[in-house]
Amino acid sequence: MQERCIRLLSSSFISRITVLGALALTLPLAAQEKTPDGQAVLAANCYTCHTARMKGGLRLDSVPNMLKGGDSGAAIVPGHPESSLIIKAMHYQDDDLKMPPKGKLPDADISTVEAWIKAGAPDLTPGATPIAGSTAPAASLPPNIASAQEQFFETKVRPLLSAKCYGCHTGRQAGGLRLDSRKDILAGGMDGPVVDLDHPENSLLLKAVHYDDQALQMPPKGPLDPGDVAILEQWVKDGLAWPAGSTAVVNPVVTDADRSWWAYTKPVKSAIPAVMNSKWAYNDIDRFVLAKLDQQKITPVHDADKRTMIRRITYDVTGLPPTPAEINAYLADKSPDAYAKLVDRLLASKAYAERWGRMWLDVVRYSDTTGEGADFPVPEMYKYRDYVVASFAADKPYDRFIKEQIAGDLLPSTSEPEHWNNIIATGYLANSNRYEDNVSDAVDNIGYAYLGTSIACARCHDHKFDPIPTADYYGIYGILASTQYSTSGWEDVRYERNMIYRDPSVVKSQQYLDFEAQLKPVADTIHAAHELPYFDDILPALEARRMALFENAPHFESAYGVRESTPRDEHIQHLGDKKNLGDLVPRHFLQLAGNWKLPANTTGSGRMELANWIANPDNPLTARVMVNRLWQGHFGRGIVATPNDYGKRGATPSNQPLLDYLATDFVSKGWSIKAIQREILLSHTYQLSSDSSEQAEKIDPDAIDLWRHARSRMDAEEIRDAMLASSGMLDTTPAGPHPFPTQAQWNYSGHAPFHALYETNRRTLYVMTQRTRRHPYLGIFDGPDATMSVAQRDSSITPLQTLYFMNGEFPKECAASLATELEAAHVTQHEEINRAFLLIYGRPAEKDEIAHAEEFLNSVTEIYKTQGTDAPEKPATATLLQKASFPAQQPSTTQQPLTSEAAHKLALGNFIQALYASNEFMFID
Numbered sequence: 001m002q003e004r005c006i007r008l009l010s011s012s013f014i015s016r017i018t019v020l021g022a023l024a025l026t027l028p029l030a031a032q033e034k035t036p037d038g039q040a041v042l043a044a045n046c047y048t049c050h051t052a053r054m055k056g057g058l059r060l061d062s063v064p065n066m067l068k069g070g071d072s073g074a075a076i077v078p079g080h081p082e083s084s085l086i087i088k089a090m091h092y093q094d095d096d097l098k099m100p101p102k103g104k105l106p107d108a109d110i111s112t113v114e115a116w117i118k119a120g121a122p123d124l125t126p127g128a129t130p131i132a133g134s135t136a137p138a139a140s141l142p143p144n145i146a147s148a149q150e151q152f153f154e155t156k157v158r159p160l161l162s163a164k165c166y167g168c169h170t171g172r173q174a175g176g177l178r179l180d181s182r183k184d185i186l187a188g189g190m191d192g193p194v195v196d197l198d199h200p201e202n203s204l205l206l207k208a209v210h211y212d213d214q215a216l217q218m219p220p221k222g223p224l225d226p227g228d229v230a231i232l233e234q235w236v237k238d239g240l241a242w243p244a245g246s247t248a249v250v251n252p253v254v255t256d257a258d259r260s261w262w263a264y265t266k267p268v269k270s271a272i273p274a275v276m277n278s279k280w281a282y283n284d285i286d287r288f289v290l291a292k293l294d295q296q297k298i299t300p301v302h303d304a305d306k307r308t309m310i311r312r313i314t315y316d317v318t319g320l321p322p323t324p325a326e327i328n329a330y331l332a333d334k335s336p337d338a339y340a341k342l343v344d345r346l347l348a349s350k351a352y353a354e355r356w357g358r359m360w361l362d363v364v365r366y367s368d369t370t371g372e373g374a375d376f377p378v379p380e381m382y383k384y385r386d387y388v389v390a391s392f393a394a395d396k397p398y399d400r401f402i403k404e405q406i407a408g409d410l411l412p413s414t415s416e417p418e419h420w421n422n423i424i425a426t427g428y429l430a431n432s433n434r435y436e437d438n439v440s441d442a443v444d445n446i447g448y449a450y451l452g453t454s455i456a457c458a459r460c461h462d463h464k465f466d467p468i469p470t471a472d473y474y475g476i477y478g479i480l481a482s483t484q485y486s487t488s489g490w491e492d493v494r495y496e497r498n499m500i501y502r503d504p505s506v507v508k509s510q511q512y513l514d515f516e517a518q519l520k521p522v523a524d525t526i527h528a529a530h531e532l533p534y535f536d537d538i539l540p541a542l543e544a545r546r547m548a549l550f551e552n553a554p555h556f557e558s559a560y561g562v563r564e565s566t567p568r569d570e571h572i573q574h575l576g577d578k579k580n581l582g583d584l585v586p587r588h589f590l591q592l593a594g595n596w597k598l599p600a601n602t603t604g605s606g607r608m609e610l611a612n613w614i615a616n617p618d619n620p621l622t623a624r625v626m627v628n629r630l631w632q633g634h635f636g637r638g639i640v641a642t643p644n645d646y647g648k649r650g651a652t653p654s655n656q657p658l659l660d661y662l663a664t665d666f667v668s669k670g671w672s673i674k675a676i677q678r679e680i681l682l683s684h685t686y687q688l689s690s691d692s693s694e695q696a697e698k699i700d701p702d703a704i705d706l707w708r709h710a711r712s713r714m715d716a717e718e719i720r721d722a723m724l725a726s727s728g729m730l731d732t733t734p735a736g737p738h739p740f741p742t743q744a745q746w747n748y749s750g751h752a753p754f755h756a757l758y759e760t761n762r763r764t765l766y767v768m769t770q771r772t773r774r775h776p777y778l779g780i781f782d783g784p785d786a787t788m789s790v791a792q793r794d795s796s797i798t799p800l801q802t803l804y805f806m807n808g809e810f811p812k813e814c815a816a817s818l819a820t821e822l823e824a825a826h827v828t829q830h831e832e833i834n835r836a837f838l839l840i841y842g843r844p845a846e847k848d849e850i851a852h853a854e855e856f857l858n859s860v861t862e863i864y865k866t867q868g869t870d871a872p873e874k875p876a877t878a879t880l881l882q883k884a885s886f887p888a889q890q891p892s893t894t895q896q897p898l899t900s901e902a903a904h905k906l907a908l909g910n911f912i913q914a915l916y917a918s919n920e921f922m923f924i925d
Contacts, residue, residue, distance in 0.1 A: 038112050038113035038114075038115065038116025038117065038121075039116065041105070041109045041112050041113050042060050042113065045100050045105060046060050046099070046100060047061060060075065060086075063078075063121055063122075066086070066121070076117050078117060078121040079118060079120055080117070081113070081114040081115075081117040081118050084117055085097070086099070086113070086117075087110070087113065087114055090104070090105055090113065091104075091110065092104050102797075106697060106698075108697075108698055108701060109701065149238055149241040150241065150243045150454070150457070150649065151448075151644070151645075151789075152235070152241070153235065153242060154444075154454065154456040154459070155456050156231045156235075156787075156788075157231060157232070158460055158576060159436045159437065159459070159576055160224075160231055160232070160436070162460060162575045162576040163436060163576075163577070164224060164228070165179045165218075165219065166179065166180060166577060173189070175189045175190050175191065176188075177189030177191075180575065181242070182242035186240070188204075191216075192204070194208075195236055195240055197240060200233070200236045203236055204216065205236065206232060206233060209223070209224050209228075209229050209232055210229065211223045225373050227373070227435070254472075254591035255467075258467035258591075258592065259467070259592055259593075259594070261467075261647075262652065262656060263621060263624070263647070264467075264593060264620050264621075265620055267620065267623065267659070267663040268660060268664065269660065269661060269664040269665070270288075270657040270658075270660055272284050272288075272661075273287055273288060273291035273657070274287075274291075275287050275291050276290075276294050277290065280684060282682060282683055282684040283679060283683055283684075285658065285661075285662075285679060285680065285683040285685060286683050288658035288661060289655070289658065289683075289705070291657075292655055292658075293706075296699050296700065296705065298693075298695070298696045298699055298705065298707045299696070299707070300684075300688055300707045300708070301689050301691050301696070301708045302688075302691070303684075303687050303688060303689060304688060304690070304709065304925065306330060306331055307327065307331065307842065308925050309687060310322050310326065310330045310331075310342065310842070311842040311925075312924055312925065313342065313343065313346060313681060315718055315722075315924050316633070316634055316924075317346040317347060317351075317355065317677075318346055318349055318351035318354075319351065319354065319355035319717055319718050319721055320355075320718075320721055320725050321725055321726060321839075321842060324838040327838070327842055330342055339687075343681045343682060344678070347674050347678060350393060352392070353390070353391075353393035354389055354763055354765050355717075356392045356633070357385070357388040357389040357391075357392045358764075358765045359629065359633055360388050360392070361385065361784075362789075362790040362793070363629070363644075363789055363790065363791060364405075364428055364431070364445060364449050365433065365784075365785075365788055365789050365790070366381075366385065366388075366431060366769060367381070367770065367786040368381045368382065368768050368770065369488075369754060369770045369772070370487075370488050370489065370771065371434050371786075371787065372434040372435050372490055372491075372750075373491065373749070373750030374491060374494075374749050374753045374754060375748070375753045375755070375772040375773075376489035376494070376748055376754055377488065377738070377741070377746075377754055377756075378431070378560050379488075379740045380427075380486075380499070380558060380737075381560055382736065382737050382738065383559055383560070384424055384425070384427030384431065384560070385765070385766075386735075387421065387427070389765075391404075395672055395673060395675075397670050397672065398666070398671035398672075398673055399617075399622075399671045400615075400671070402611055402614055402615040403611040404421075404425035405428035405611075406428070406429065406610060406611035406614070407426075407607040407608040407610070407611040408423060408424075408425040408426045408561075409422065409423055409426055409500070409561065409564070410604065410607060410608045420559070423500050423559050424559045426500075426562045427559065427561050429480070429483065429485065429561075429562045430485050430561050430562050431560070432485070433771065433787055433788075434487075439477060439480050439481050440456075440576070443455055443456075443476050443477050443480060444456040444459075444789075445789055446476070446610075446614070448644040448789040448791070449789060450614050450621075450625065451590070451593075451619075451625060452621055452624070452625040452628070452640070452643060452644055452646040453466070453590070453592075453645070453646060453647060454466070454644070454645050454647060454649075455472075455476070458472060458473040459573075460573075460575045461575075463647075465647055465648040465649050466592065466647035466648055466649075467591065468590060468592060471572065472588070472590050472591055472596075474571070474572050474585040475585050475586065475588035475596075476587075476588075476589065476590070476610065478568065478585060478586075478587040479587050479606040479610050480605075481568065481570050482564070482565055482566065482567045482568055482604070482605035482606065482607075483562050483565055483607060484562060484564070485498065486500060486561055486562070488560065489746055489748065491530070492530040493523070493526075494543065494746045494747060494749075495550065495743045496558075496743065498563075499558035499559070499560065500560075500561045500562075500563060501556050502557040502559070503556065503557070512554060515553055515554055518549055522545050522549065523546065526539070526542045526543065526546065547743075547745065548744070550742070550743045550746075551744045553744070564604050564605055564607075567587075567602075567603070567604055567605050569584050569585060569586050570584070570585060571583065571585065572585055587602075587605075589610060593613075594620075595613065595616070595618070596613075621646060623663035623664070623666045623667050624659055624660070624663045626666065627659070627662040627663050627676055628643055628659065629791075630673065630680065631662070632792070634677070634680050634686060635686075635706065636710040637704070639653050639654055639659045640654075640659065643791040644789055644791040654704050654705065655705070662676060662679075686709070687709075688706075688707075688708055688709045689709060689925075690708055690709045690711040691708060692708065693707065696708070711924065712795070713795050713922050714923070715782070715783075715793050716780075716781035716793075717763070717764040717783075719781055719922060720764045720777065720810070721764055722921070723810070723814040723916055724761055724763070726814075726818060726840050727813075727814035727817040727818040727821070728817055728818065728821050729813070729814060729817050730762075730763070731761040731762045733762075735760070735766035738758055740756075753772065754770075755770065756768065756770075757776070764778075769784075769786050771787055774786075777804075777810070780798070780804050781801065782794040805916055806913075806917065811913055811916055811917075812913060814912075814916070815909045815910070815912040815913040815916065816905075816909045818836065818909075819906075819908040819909040819912055820905065822835055822836065823905050829857060829904075830850060832908060833845050833853045836911070836912055836915060837849070837915070840912070840915045840916065840921055841921060853911060856911060857908065857911060860906075860907035860911075861903045861904045861906075862903075863903075864902075864903035864907060865898055865899075865903040868897050868898055
């Protein structure tokens with residue numbers, strides 16, 4: 001009944017309220033630099049579907065593949081664009097053949113492809129950088145996609161191959177197979193090719209790790225964890241990505257010539273450029289933007305109106321919708337500084353810190369669980385989450401923020417609360433992913449988060465593109481290996497160890513000593529049992545004894561953090577294998593950024609010195625990386641489009657003078673994050689409309705140079721939080737810890753891992769984040785992947801999103817709550833509709849919208865009155881999982897008659913649910 005009613009609304013409102021599933025609107029792919037050849041256009045817009053994935057049986061990454069064609073025949077006819085299927089698809093001439101499906105390409109791009117085909121479709125890909133080991137030209141993926149695939153390979157695939165496969169399939173070549181290069185994998189072994197890129201599911205490699213065939217099972221010692229198998233499946237599906245590059249070894253001594261790359265030179269504050277229309281510029285940011293537009297003879301579009309601006313900035317800064325009262329107050333404020341006052345109010349709000357704290361948690365791959373096979377809960381991790389939020393609220397100087405997270409336990413403090421706060425901050429390091437090697441994960445994330453550098457690529461070999469020798473990787477590895485990490489359980493130790501106690505003296509208390517004395521013999525016996533060939537028959541009794549002990553374990557306030565351990569240098573691990581060691585490497589930093597040697601008077605691990613080196617104003621990367629993240633948060637795209645990769649495989653800045661101006665300004669203003677954001681938000685550039693311009697579209701179709709503002713879809717947190725806020729269901733009380741089971745119940749393993757969903761009406765920031773499984777809702781709406789640093793969120797459009805709005809319990813609950821609130825106000829139906837529009841869209845309903853809505857409400861109310869509604873014979877209780885995604889299977893139902901009031905309330909709920917499902921709700925102009 002409810003779905004039928006919403007369909008009625010969709011049809012009657014189709015002119016003004018476009019339901020998400022009705023239009024496949026999406027944002028354009030990350031904009032690429034303008035290139036003259038047609039294959040570059042295809043690379044930027046088509047390769048995601050038409051390379052290894054072969055949608056429609058078609059590959060577009062070489063001319064032979066285009067001529068071979070797919071299910072519909074050859075894609076191109078060289079010399080004849082008018083006869084080429086790909087041109088017909090791009091022109092949207094056939095209702096059944098429209099490519100790309102996300103929306104028609106700009107005419108300039110189509111003309112480029114037409115000209116290329118008319119010229120005979122010369123294959124320009126041989127000049128592109130090939131994938132290592134491949135004899136075929138590589139697909140020129142957009143920088144952000146290529147960077148993400150390489151990060152996935154370096155952080156997930158290569159360590160897995162090194163740990164599980166290289167022992168047999170490198171120099172030994174068991175079965176005639178090597179797995180240490182793409183070329184060798186494609187060549188295969190005695191059984192033939194082990195990977196089929198055209199049909200990944202048929203790959204021998206994947207069949208072997210699935211253990212489906214008794215004659216082909218790898219690794220021979222036992223099957224991989226399901227998560228490992230999934231990693232290999234994704235890698236093969238993506239086309240066996242393997243970072244390309246020269247086979248020449250990078251010089252282990254980094255030279256001044258190596259440091260000449262733009263990112264490795266210290267930013268210098270650029271001279272403020274002169275512009276043609278100086279009155280247009282509100283501040284220096286605008287002068288840098290306008291100077292670039294003047295060069296291209298592009299005129300910026302008009303300004304956004306006040307109603308658009310308060311919705312845009314409120315979501316950008318707080319992640320929540322503006323209330324009708326806030327909108328009306330801003331519209332009524334005619335003072336010249338009305339917008340500046342709005343900016344200051346939003347930056348001072350608690351909601352600001354929650355919104356931007358989430359951005360940082362994406363970058364540092366925050367999780368409330370450990371991440372290895374059993375994925376144990378970390379009950380204390382919420383303290384780090386709250387520390388991040390508090391730091392953004394207080395506008396903590398960014399250099400101090402860095403030092404606290406990397407070496408908070410070593411910082412001097414003036415009070416015990418300050419010292420405890422610093423200890424909690426080191427949860428950043430303790431929260432490293434324990435999937436394979438938590439120290440390596442910590443090294444990798446320091447590179448991505450603070451330096452925008454893929455240090456991970458140097459773990460197994462000298463970096464192929466950037467001046468990062470493997471020795472530099474293990475120079476930092478030694479610093480972090482000289483550190484003791486809190487742990488929260490793994491296969492044979494299913495309880496917390498090495499926690500940092502707020503009162504260090506508790507380890508000498510009788511309570512603590514007595515408990516440890518009872519635990520030790522049980523723990524030792526469990527460890528010994530794990531060393532036996534077979535232990536399944538005795539382990540349950542031992543674990544039961546251990547859990548019984550924890551029923552009466554003493555509790556002391558603690559944090560999940562790090563402390564100093566014995567300082568030591570580390571050996572290079574050949575191919576990332578801890579059993580295959582090379583030279584001992586003195587602890588040091590990256591040579592590419594200068595001042596790389598650990599000070600001679602260092603007595604500890606070197607973490608404090610590492611933090612000081614990163615946070616030094618002379619470090620050429622640190623300030624640039626952070627201001628670029630802030631810029632991306634407000635414009636949808638960074639000045640550097642690959643925010644975690646400033647190396648030679650990353651994108652170069654679209655406006656380096658502006659980037660360096662912001663970086664130097666950031667440092668000169670005491671590393672104040674809010675000061676930079678305020679400057680950005682007060683710029684004229686930020687206040688432009690998202691409307692198009694025919695003249696500008698021809699020159700800069702993706703608005704990389706910011707002649708207009710970008711229209712963007714809300715992220716997962718904004719969508720959920722906006723529904724909570726507009727429905728009156730948002731709980732703003734302090735969140736606190738998650739309701740994890742006590743350690744007396746921890747008996748998780750790789751075969752029975754921890755998994756839970758804890759529903760809450762608090763902001764999505766406070767939803768429990770699990771490393772090995774995304775929350776069902778966050779999975780649907782492109783939430784962060786807690787296994788790796790997320791610099792940019794995806795923004796997909798899928799049928800599941802529409803189904804969620806139509807059938808999910810959460811949207812229904814929010815819609816019902818708002819309907820109840822509107823009914824309780826005892827206003828007219830006209831006023832109910834208008835109030836719903838104000839709360840959800842931030843604007844009043846227009847006359848025709850009210851007419852359509854009233855027609856819908858009247859007809860659906862009558863349906864409910866006459867036909868009743870399906871109601872369960874007995875109350876049904878949905879599971880947490882079902883409540884989080886889709887409703888439980890309902891028991892048999894009976895028709896229940898409804899009063900006029902009840903019928904109207906249900907109809908109003910259906911109406912509100914459809915408003916939530918619309919593009920106008922989900923997109924910000």
